[in-house]
Every structure is written in structure tokens, then in C-alpha cells.
Amino acid sequence: MKLLIILGLIILSSQLSVLNSTLWEVRQDGFISTIQSAIYYASDGDSILVHPGRYVETIDYLGKSLSIFSLAITTGDSSYVEQTVIDGNWDGTVVTIRDCGDAYLGGFTLTRGSGSRYHIANFYGGGGLLVMDSKALIEDCFIAGNNTQAVGGVDLRNSRATLRGNTITENSADDIAGGLGVLYNNEDNYYIFCKEKRNNIYKNSATRGSDIVVSGASFLEITLDKATVLHQDPYFYIVSGDSGELKISAEKAAIDQVESDLYVATWGSDDNSGLTPDDPLRRISYALMKVKADSLNPRTIYIEEGTYSYSQTGELLPLQFRPYVTLTSLDEDTRWTIDGEERSQYGKSINNIGDITIRNAVFKRGTLNLTSFDVRTNGHTATLENIDIIESIPYNNLDCAKVAGFGPNRNLIMSNVHIDGNPIGGGIGIGHSRAYRKTCVFDRIKIENVRGIGIHFGIQGIANEYEADFVISNSLISNNDFQPAYFFTAAALSVIGRGRQMPVDTHQVRIINCTIADNIYMTGGTTGATVRLSGMLTAELYNNLIYGNDKSWILLYGVDGSGKVYMSHNLFENGLDDVITMSSYSWDADNIISGDPLFSGEGDHPYQLSEGSPAINTGTTDIPGYTFEKYDLAGNQRIVDGRIDLGAYEYQYTSVEESF
Numbered sequence: 001m002k003l004l005i006i007l008g009l010i011i012l013s014s015q016l017s018v019l020n021s022t023l024w025e026v027r028q029d030g031f032i033s034t035i036q037s038a039i040y041y042a043s044d045g046d047s048i049l050v051h052p053g054r055y056v057e058t059i060d061y062l063g064k065s066l067s068i069f070s071l072a073i074t075t076g077d078s079s080y081v082e083q084t085v086i087d088g089n090w091d092g093t094v095v096t097i098r099d100c101g102d103a104y105l106g107g108f109t110l111t112r113g114s115g116s117r118y119h120i121a122n123f124y125g126g127g128g129l130l131v132m133d134s135k136a137l138i139e140d141c142f143i144a145g146n147n148t149q150a151v152g153g154v155d156l157r158n159s160r161a162t163l164r165g166n167t168i169t170e171n172s173a174d175d176i177a178g179g180l181g182v183l184y185n186n187e188d189n190y191y192i193f194c195k196e197k198r199n200n201i202y203k204n205s206a207t208r209g210s211d212i213v214v215s216g217a218s219f220l221e222i223t224l225d226k227a228t229v230l231h232q233d234p235y236f237y238i239v240s241g242d243s244g245e246l247k248i249s250a251e252k253a254a255i256d257q258v259e260s261d262l263y264v265a266t267w268g269s270d271d272n273s274g275l276t277p278d279d280p281l282r283r284i285s286y287a288l289m290k291v292k293a294d295s296l297n298p299r300t301i302y303i304e305e306g307t308y309s310y311s312q313t314g315e316l317l318p319l320q321f322r323p324y325v326t327l328t329s330l331d332e333d334t335r336w337t338i339d340g341e342e343r344s345q346y347g348k349s350i351n352n353i354g355d356i357t358i359r360n361a362v363f364k365r366g367t368l369n370l371t372s373f374d375v376r377t378n379g380h381t382a383t384l385e386n387i388d389i390i391e392s393i394p395y396n397n398l399d400c401a402k403v404a405g406f407g408p409n410r411n412l413i414m415s416n417v418h419i420d421g422n423p424i425g426g427g428i429g430i431g432h433s434r435a436y437r438k439t440c441v442f443d444r445i446k447i448e449n450v451r452g453i454g455i456h457f458g459i460q461g462i463a464n465e466y467e468a469d470f471v472i473s474n475s476l477i478s479n480n481d482f483q484p485a486y487f488f489t490a491a492a493l494s495v496i497g498r499g500r501q502m503p504v505d506t507h508q509v510r511i512i513n514c515t516i517a518d519n520i521y522m523t524g525g526t527t528g529a530t531v532r533l534s535g536m537l538t539a540e541l542y543n544n545l546i547y548g549n550d551k552s553w554i555l556l557y558g559v560d561g562s563g564k565v566y567m568s569h570n571l572f573e574n575g576l577d578d579v580i581t582m583s584s585y586s587w588d589a590d591n592i593i594s595g596d597p598l599f600s601g602e603g604d605h606p607y608q609l610s611e612g613s614p615a616i617n618t619g620t621t622d623i624p625g626y627t628f629e630k631y632d633l634a635g636n637q638r639i640v641d642g643r644i645d646l647g648a649y650e651y652q653y654t655s656v657e658e659s660f
């Protein structure tokens with residue numbers, strides 16, 4: 001019901017005139033019980049007063065110049081902010097202000113927003129609030145507990161916006177800007193952060209720029225009352241793209257960082273010191289904000305066994321891994337678990353520079369978009385040991401490329417890593433396009449039940465400085481389905497060395513004691529294979545067992561010129577008939593056998609060998625420059641009396657407990 005009001009009944013601090021405007025009132029037990037209904041009824045210049053309650057909805061201004069506010073604005077009583085909640089229920093951006101000439105929002109709590117798709121097909125942004133192509137004033141709002149792909153809290157894009165008296169905290173983004181994202185697209189854009197009535201932005205989480213990311217501005221000054229830390233740490237604040245200077249200042253810090261190891265437990269509290277096992281913090285994400293480390297003073301966060309998630313411990317996901325910080329279990333024989341609860345990715349480190357180590361963890365039920373687990377140390381070392389990544393699901397049903405991605409790391413070391421499940425993409429993807437030698441050492445890797453390439457290792461470069469070594473041993477790639485929508489033509493393992501000006505030995509690949517079995521390539525054509533080695537590389541295959549795959553071929557493909565491959569002591573299902581070359585590729589082989597390897601088909605390790613297998617004791621221990629690992633994939637002794645089997649498993653020795 002429309003109620004005409006007299007000028008001066010309500011005075012707003014926005015630029016909207018209230019002369020002859022209409023005030024719409026929203027009450028949960030009233031005639032208009034939802035905010036979006038009032039927006040539908042309202043016209044440009046109208047106001048909407050929302051009475052206390054929890055409104056489970058997402059609202060869109062529909063391009064109208066409206067003032068929407070709670071009793072906190074009309075009475076000056078700030079307690080109405082927490083009493084007047086717009087709950088997005090993980091069903092999109094909580095509040096969208098788009099194509100509005102003059103909009104006002106004041107006095108609300110905005111929470112549980114998951115963002116909306118815009119800009120490009122696979123991009124979700126603006127968890128709590130999206131202001132796009134608009135003029136807007138946002139005042140006295142509490143924006144917390146939102147999560148999306150990019151910009152978890154407040155997303156300001158191509159607009160003229162003023163923020164005053166707002167608090168943006170405990171939001172998260174899978175990619176960039178957990179708290180606030182600011183994008184300038186032209187000279188008409190401006191953003192004002194009030195110095196008299198300051199905003200608070202603190203304790204948000206993202207894989208790049210946990211609190212604030214600014215793009216497109218030559219200079220932007222943000223003066224806050226409270227920030228996470230007082231110094232301009234790039235873990236929290238970054239300038240993206242070709243932007244200029246970002247100046248952040250604050251009166252108070254939400255966190256006092258410590259130069260010490262820290263402890264975390266599900267029963268702990270973020271009010272604790274975190275300095276001892278008896279006084280632990282509660283959240284891993286909080287510990288990552290609190291710890292201070294550098295190359296001379298690396299730190300460790302010790303995590304007690306238990307499940308850490310948004311619902312159980314308030315965990316802000318994905319974790320942003322910190323340079324020179326190790327995440328590991330409190331007790332070496334236990335695991336800590338990150339549960340994405342089918343709404344968050346696991347953890348990433350993209351813009352950080354420095355060594356990162358992660359040990360003894362389970363990551364489960366995370367969402368997938370491009371990747372769910374991504375570590376990039378930009379010229380340093382990433383180490384993963386004793387890791388399970390399981391039960392991952394698509395992000396909003398979008399296609400993804402892989403479960404785990406690893407970009408420009410100088411060294412990537414993975415040991416005892418298990419990936420099980422990706423319904424629309426691959427397992428591990430490793431890219432390299434930096435001017436330093438990259439070394440990847442994988443041992444005891446197990447990848448199964450993904451719909452894409454099990455492992456893809458790609459090297460980009462046009463000059464000799466782009467060099468890479470890749471060694472994988474004692475590993476199993478099985479039961480994966482390669483779908484025709486994805487880029488690389490191999491179901492299990494693809495290694496591509498690109499670079500037309502590079503000598504053939506610039507990229508060196510060794511595949512040793514691996515079992516590759518029961519993988520399916522779902523499309524036809526001569527380029528489909530189980531294993532693909534292509535481009536300018538030198539590859540050696542020793543002691544492998546490749547059997548039972550839909551396309552049994554080992555494809556040698558000279559895309560960028562000639563490569564060379566040496567194969568020794570392997571079992572291929574059809575022997576050397578499985579080796580196919582395209583373009584110019586040279587290869588040599590000896591001691592290649594064919595036939596059924598007689599997998600046991602039983603227990604936790606169905607690809608172990610059974611009695612009478614032709615793969616038993618037919619491997620070689622004479623591999624120049626290579627030191628064998630002590631154990632096979634199941635934890636059995638790898639070499640006894642100088643003899644070794646083919647594939648990831650030994651047959652004749654007593655098994656020790658596997659850590660998977």
C-alpha cells in the first residue's frame with residue numbers, strides 16, 4: 001500500500017530528493033513482506049523502509065534510483081543493523097545495484113551471498129553487494145559471511161560510489177578480493193571512502209588480496225578505522241593489472257601478527273594466543289593471517305586432527321597459503337581435514353613469492369572452477385606430502401580443467417598424494433612459462449575417477465631459458481575418462497614441451513615404475529592416446545606397466561619439432577605396436593614385453609600383481625643418475641636383493657600400512 005509522505009518526514013544522507021516521493025514499508029508480517037516486492041512496486045526516487053527481521057532473499061534494484069534503509073538510519077540506533085538482515089541463502093548476490101542513476105543502501109546486515117555470474121561465462125562475483133555502472137551511497141552496513149569466486153564482500157565496478165560507516169569482514173573469495181574489490185573502467189568512475197565516518201575492512205580471505213583489490217586506478221586512498229594489519233601487506237591488499245598506487249591507512253588493527261610458530265585445534269579459540277598446543281587458535285585461515293614469516297624466519301602452523309569447515313569452525317575458504325609457512329599436522333601420524341562443504345574451494349597461493357609446504361591433510365567436498373587447489377610460489381618451491389583430495393564437485397555446474405593446478409614454481413615436490421574424483425575435469429595440471437629451470441618430482445601419486453587428463457605437464461617458451469625436468473615414479477593413474485571437450489589428447493598422462501628455438505634436451509622427462517590402467521579416451525581420431533609425449537623434449541620410460549586402457553597407444557607427437565624417447569623394461573599391452581609417432585620424433589626401446597600383467601583385482605590395491613605375473617622381477621635397477629625411492633605405492637619395499645617389478649607395486653614382499 002502506498003503511503004504519501006510530507007517532505008521532511010525522513011531525511012537521508014543520500015543525494016535523492018524525497019519531495020513527493022513514496023515511502024514503502026516492509027514488514028515480515030505486513031502487506032509487503034519482502035524487500036524485492038517493494039522494489040517491484042517502487043519508482044525512481046521512492047524510499048523503502050525495512051523493519052527488523054531476517055529477510056531470506058536476494059534483492060536487485062532493477063536499475064531504479066531508490067533509497068532502501070532500516071530503522072538504524074531513521075533512528076540513529078545502530079542495533080537495528082544486526083536486527084535487519086538480508087540473508088542470500090547462498091543463492092546469488094545479496095544486493096545488486098546495477099545501472100542505477102542514484103541509489104542508497106543503509107543500515108543492513110548482508111550475509112550468505114554466493115555471487116552472480118557476469119562479465120564472462122565462468123565468472124561469479126559480488127557475494128554481499130554488487131554496485132555496477134551506478135551511482136550509489138552505501139552507509140552503516142555490516143557485510144559478513146559471504147563467499148563467491150571473486151570479491152566476497154563488496155564489488156564496486158565502473159561506478160561512482162561512496163562508502164561510509166560500513167564494516168566488511170569474514171567474507172571470502174575463491175580467487176581475488178575477499179573483502180572489497182574496486183574496478184575503474186573510465187575517468188568518470190570515482191570511489192570515496194569517508195574519512196569522517198570511516199569504514200572497517202578486516203579478516204576477509206581470498207587467494208589474492210584477502211581484504212582489498214584495486215584495478216584500473218592511477219591512485220586510490222582508502223582510510224579505515226579498522227584494518228586487519230596496519231602495514232600494507234600484499235597478503236591483504238593488492239593492486240591488480242596496470243593500476244597505479246594504492247594507499248591504505250587505518251587507526252586500529254584487528255590482528256596482532258606474531259613472529260612465531262602457531263597451533264590450531266577445532267576446540268581452540270581465535271582469542272587465544274595460538275603459541276602453544278594448550279592455547280590453540282580455532283581457524284587455520286586466522287592463523288595464516290596472524291603468522292609473520294620470511295625467507296630468514298620460516299614458520300610452521302601445527303594443526304590438530306579434526307575437520308575444519310565453514311559450518312563447524314567458521315573456516316574462511318579457500319585458504320590463502322602463505323610464503324615461508326608450513327601447514328602440517330600436530331602429530332605426524334594424523335591428518336587434518338578441510339571440508340569445502342560443496343560451496344568453497346580448498347586453498348591457493350597465486351601472487352605470493354616464497355616456499356610453501358603442506359603436509360598430512362585431507363581436502364574434501366570442495367568446488368571446482370579451473371582449479372580447487374592451486375599453489376604458485378613464483379620461482380620458489382612448493383612441497384605437498386601425504387595429501388588426499390577427494391569428493392570434489394563442479395562450481396555452479398561449470399566446467400573445470402583440473403582438481404589441482406601448479407603454475408610458476410621453480411621446484412614442485414609431491415609425495416604420497418591421492419586425487420579421487422572430478423566429475424567434469426582432470427587431476428593435476430602443471431604449467432610453466434617463467435625464465436628459470438623448473439623441476440617437478442612426483443612419487444607415489446594416485447589419480448583415479450577424474451573426467452580429464454590424469455596429469456598434464458605443459459611447458460611454454462621460445463628460448464633456452466625455459467627449461468624443465470619432470471620425474472614421476474611409483475604412481476598409479478587409473479579409471480579416468482577423458483572427455484572430448486578438453487584440450488589435450490591423452491587420457492592418463494600428457495607432457496608437452498613447446499619452444500621452437502630450444503634444443504631437444506631442454507625438457508627432460510622420466511616416467512619410472514608407474515601403472516597406467518583402465519583409462520578411457522572418449523572420442524575417436526588418431527591423436528587420442530593413453531600417454532602423450534610431444535614437442536621439444538627428451539623422455540625416458542623405465543619399469544612401467546600400461547594395460548587395459550581404451551586406447552592403449554603411447555603417442556609421440558612432434559608438434560614443435562623433433563623429440564626423442566627411450567623406453568626400457570616396460571610392459572605395454574600390445575608391446576611396441578602401442579607406440580605411435582606423428583611428425584618427426586625419434587625413439588628407441590629394449591626389453592619391452594606384452595600381455596596380461598595379472599592384476600590382483602582385490603582389496604585396497606587392485607592393481608597389485610598376482611602370482612605368475614610377467615611383470616614380477618622384470619624391471620631394471622640400472623637407471624643412470626636416478627636414486628630409487630624406498631617404498632612402492634602401497635608402502636612395500638621397492639627393491640629387495642637387487643630386483644624390482646614393473647609398475648607401481650611390488651609383489652613378493654610384506655606390505656606395511658599405507659598412508660592413503
